[in-house]
Amino acid sequence: MKKLIKATIAGAVAVNVSVIVIAQTFWGPEAYHGNVGRGAKIAAWGTSKGVASCSSCHGYDGVGNGYSRVPRLAGQSSAYLVQQLDNYASGKRNNIFMANFAQRLSDQERADVAAYYASLRSGFPPPESEIPQSVLERGRQLANFGDDKLTVQSCNDCHGPQGAGEFPDIPALKGQYSNYIVQRLQQLAATHNDADLMFSVASDLGAQDMQAVAAYYEQLANSGVH
Amino acid sequence: MPTAMKEVDVVFVGFGWGSSILAKELVNTGLKMVGLERGFPRFTSPDFQSPEIHDELRFAVRKAMMQDNVREAITLRHSISETALPVRRWGAFLPGTNLGGSGVHWNGQHFRFQEKDFVLKTAMEERYGKKFVDALGLTIQDWGVPYQELEPYYDKFEYLCGASGKAGNIKGQIQPGGNPFEAPRSREYPTPPLKEQYNGALFRKAATELGYHPYPQPSSNLSVAYTNPDGLKLKACVYCGFCERFACPHYAKASPQTVTLPIVQRSPNFELRTQCQVVQVNRDSTGKKATGVTYYDAAGREIFQPASMVVLSMFPFNNVRMLLLSKIGKPYDPQTGAGVVGRNYSYQTTSNVWSFFDEDVNINPFMGSGAIGTMIDDFSGDNFDHAPYGFIGGAYILAAWTGGRPVEQNPLPPGTPPWGKGWKDAVRKHYGHVGQMLVHGTSMSTRENYLDLDPTYRDAWGLPLLRMTFDFPENDVRMIRFCTDRALEIGKAMPGSRAVSSKIYGQRPFDVAIYQSTHNAGGAIMGTDPSTSVVNKYQQSWDVPNLFVLGASSFPQNGTYNYTNTLQALNLHTADAIRNRYLKNPGPLV
Numbered sequence: 095m096k097k098l099i100k101a102t103i104a105g106a107v108a109v110n111v112s113v114i115v116i117a118q119t120f121w122g123p124e125a126y127h128g129n130v131g132r133g134a135k136i137a138a139w140g141t142s143k144g145v146a147s148c149s150s151c152h153g154y155d156g157v158g159n160g161y162s163r164v165p166r167l168a169g170q171s172s173a174y175l176v177q178q179l180d181n182y183a184s185g186k187r188n189n190i191f192m193a194n195f196a197q198r199l200s201d202q203e204r205a206d207v208a209a210y211y212a213s214l215r216s217g218f219p220p221p222e223s224e225i226p227q228s229v230l231e232r233g234r235q236l237a238n239f240g241d242d243k244l245t246v247q248s249c250n251d252c253h254g255p256q257g258a259g260e261f262p263d264i265p266a267l268k269g270q271y272s273n274y275i276v277q278r279l280q281q282l283a284a285t286h287n288d289a290d291l292m293f294s295v296a297s298d299l300g301a302q303d304m305q306a307v308a309a310y311y312e313q314l315a316n317s318g319v320h
Numbered sequence: 321m322p323t324a325m326k327e328v329d330v331v332f333v334g335f336g337w338g339s340s341i342l343a344k345e346l347v348n349t350g351l352k353m354v355g356l357e358r359g360f361p362r363f364t365s366p367d368f369q370s371p372e373i374h375d376e377l378r379f380a381v382r383k384a385m386m387q388d389n390v391r392e393a394i395t396l397r398h399s400i401s402e403t404a405l406p407v408r409r410w411g412a413f414l415p416g417t418n419l420g421g422s423g424v425h426w427n428g429q430h431f432r433f434q435e436k437d438f439v440l441k442t443a444m445e446e447r448y449g450k451k452f453v454d455a456l457g458l459t460i461q462d463w464g465v466p467y468q469e470l471e472p473y474y475d476k477f478e479y480l481c482g483a484s485g486k487a488g489n490i491k492g493q494i495q496p497g498g499n500p501f502e503a504p505r506s507r508e509y510p511t512p513p514l515k516e517q518y519n520g521a522l523f524r525k526a527a528t529e530l531g532y533h534p535y536p537q538p539s540s541n542l543s544v545a546y547t548n549p550d551g552l553k554l555k556a557c558v559y560c561g562f563c564e565r566f567a568c569p570h571y572a573k574a575s576p577q578t579v580t581l582p583i584v585q586r587s588p589n590f591e592l593r594t595q596c597q598v599v600q601v602n603r604d605s606t607g608k609k610a611t612g613v614t615y616y617d618a619a620g621r622e623i624f625q626p627a628s629m630v631v632l633s634m635f636p637f638n639n640v641r642m643l644l645l646s647k648i649g650k651p652y653d654p655q656t657g658a659g660v661v662g663r664n665y666s667y668q669t670t671s672n673v674w675s676f677f678d679e680d681v682n683i684n685p686f687m688g689s690g691a692i693g694t695m696i697d698d699f700s701g702d703n704f705d706h707a708p709y710g711f712i713g714g715a716y717i718l719a720a721w722t723g724g725r726p727v728e729q730n731p732l733p734p735g736t737p738p739w740g741k742g743w744k745d746a747v748r749k750h751y752g753h754v755g756q757m758l759v760h761g762t763s764m765s766t767r768e769n770y771l772d773l774d775p776t777y778r779d780a781w782g783l784p785l786l787r788m789t790f791d792f793p794e795n796d797v798r799m800i801r802f803c804t805d806r807a808l809e810i811g812k813a814m815p816g817s818r819a820v821s822s823k824i825y826g827q828r829p830f831d832v833a834i835y836q837s838t839h840n841a842g843g844a845i846m847g848t849d850p851s852t853s854v855v856n857k858y859q860q861s862w863d864v865p866n867l868f869v870l871g872a873s874s875f876p877q878n879g880t881y882n883y884t885n886t887l888q889a890l891n892l893h894t895a896d897a898i899r900n901r902y903l904k905n906p907g908p909l910v
């Protein structure tokens with residue numbers, strides 16, 4: 095995202111070093127604020143450059159589609175949404191549909207549409223099926239305390255209490271579709287990137303634990319198991 | 321009469337870094353082992369998880385992970401003519417308690433000592449002459465073990481921890497990007513350095529311009545996920561800025577919980593007993609053989625645990641105190657200079673330097689880690705000629721923010737009001753716009769600085785507290801002033817620096833209320849001569865050969881660096897000697 099990078103460079107004294115420097119980033123409001131009105135238009139109509147309307151899959155209300163593993167975007171961190179669009183566009187996150195759209199969105203359009211979906215406070219659909227209490231309990235444990243045997247920390251360590259997200263960087267999990275969370279964990283486990291914390295977390299979770307923690311977060315927005 | 325337990329082969333007193341690594345090394349010998357820990361058990365999951373673990377008030381300010389000094393304090397005086405008083409709140413140093421000990425709340429600063437540190441007296445006399453060294457009035461001595469003998473154990477501990485860093489000297493070959501002053505190591509660090517902070521990048525620029533040799537601080541907060549030689553997994557650091565005084569929730573910091581306890585606890589031959597307060601090492605009628613230890617359990621029952629081998633591995637203060645309480649070894653007498661237990665207590669000599677930047681320079685200190693610094697060793701140890709200065713030793717200069725915690729991590733320029741609107745305005749103006757340097761240096765032992773039992777004050781079990789008699793030696797005061805001046809020069813040269821300030825902790829009188837370093841050392845030191853040391857180079861008691869005393873209490877004086885790696889190298893060296901030689905033929909190893 096060019097705007098952000100510009101802000102970074104402008105704020106930093108040029109330092110010529112051979113090691114990676116944690117970017118001196120100024121997370122000022124203008125750095126990632128798009129225009130909600132313009133974003134709504136992109137969401138509804140797409141763009142003239144061949145970007146289909148986001149709403150055709152994610153919904154104009156940003157609720158997504160659990161059956162098709164289309165994630166909920168409503169209320170998500172706008173900075174996170176922009177980052178994912180950047181990752182799709184660059185190929186860092188591999189998804190042929192989203193890469194096609196993201197590459198055709200300008201930096202400003204990415205910020206706008208992210209701002210639109212971040213601004214939504216849509217309701218949460220009920221889970222598709224009843225989840226056994228034992229599965230939810232396992233998910234609750236992983237989410238809140240982790241598992242020492244697996245060397246997996248609690249998800250909430252970074253994703254915040256009840257998976258509400260630690261914005262701007264870390265996305266909300268609360269109310270996200272479980273099948274999307276599972277798919278995403280599987281993708282992360284396959285990246286084999288030791289420098290990415292989510293690789294090492296996801297690769298230490300078995301299939302059942304992925305299901306359990308995903309089911310727990312999905313039902314959090316609706317029900318009683320906290 | 322105390323209840324007697326079933327005899328075991330090894331009993332460990334205190335279950336932190338030292339005990340757990342020795343127990344891990346002995347896990348395949350078939351020995352029956354019992355670990356006695358005065359505190360509670362605790363593990364990364366569920367005990368170290370957020371948000372509870374990031375409670376600055378509880379852990380950093382009120383020091384929830386530290387020895388309970390309502391029950392067990394130490395007393396302090398600055399000279400033998402004073403009356404010592406109890407230290408009722410920890411300040412200058414923070415001895416840990418509970419399972420894992422101080423290895424849980426450490427910063428993960430993973431240094432080796434230098435070659436000359438282990439032969440300090442010889443090396444100083446060789447370079448500067450006996451007259452020069454004698455005039456300093458120190459009681460420094462050689463360790464009795466050379467660096468080369470410890471190198472494989474340093475290497476082993478670094479690979480167990482997955483330490484992140486950049487080698488500067490591999491088998492004598494200087495490596496670009498690393499520390500050219502370091503002692504030769506046999507191979508590269510297991511994982512690459514952490515990302516550099518902006519504070520460190522500015523420091524790197526200034527230090528390079530001044531002709532120094534900046535390098536990334538070695539860290540046991542890992543830059544990438546890592547599986548160690550024992551098959552244990554560590555994760556990558558997320559730069560949350562809560563290492564020091566806290567436990568790592570992310571499995572990213574090497575600690576007993578991540579690299580030793582999982583192996584030990586799997587063993588059917590090991591038993592951990594927590595809330596056990598050991599009060600004495602018992603001996604047979606000859607006095608030359610330990611028979612076990614006596615402790616009080618959580619219910620207050622007095623228990624005798626017989627054992628063929630006793631390992632003391634507590635915080636250095638408590639190792640020394642246990643020897644004194646058990647009347648093992650001759651207590652040191654500062655009047656005559658005779659006796660050994662309590663002799664050569666040393667500390668760490670430190671200062672801080674701050675650079676204040678304009679508000680458009682964003683240091684972002686909250687993106688921190690316990691060992692994320694950029695640093696120089698140009699003034700460490702004996703890396704410069706001391707002949708003109710009249711002192712020995714030195715300090716590293718390290719630019720780092722271990723975090724940006726709101727209560728404790730916001731230094732303000734000199735002259736800022738300590739409270740009220742002026743203070744608040746200054747916090748708003750400066751938070752996130754300050755560069756920080758730590759100057760962290762050697763501590764030399766002297767005749768006057770020592771440890772013994774307090775004649776007046778007692779702990780909750782009615783036993784005398786340990787008494788510390790300490791003030792900074794003139795040698796160390798000169799050293800830290802010299803090195804702080806060098807850091808101030810760097811601070812002024814950092815791009816955008818508007819003002820600098822410093823706070824020297826290494827000055828008389830020693831201020832126990834302000835945090836300086838938890839690297840207390842000595843008191844049960846190692847050496848080659850029983851008249852000037854408590855243990856031999858395998859940390860085995862000269863007087864009681866089936867008693868081992870592990871940890872920094874073995875250091876004859878303290879080196880430039882944070883000492884965990886060095887004491888663990890000593891412990892692994894000891895473990896090898898026990899496994900390969902002592903078990904076949906129990907008795908003196910030297």
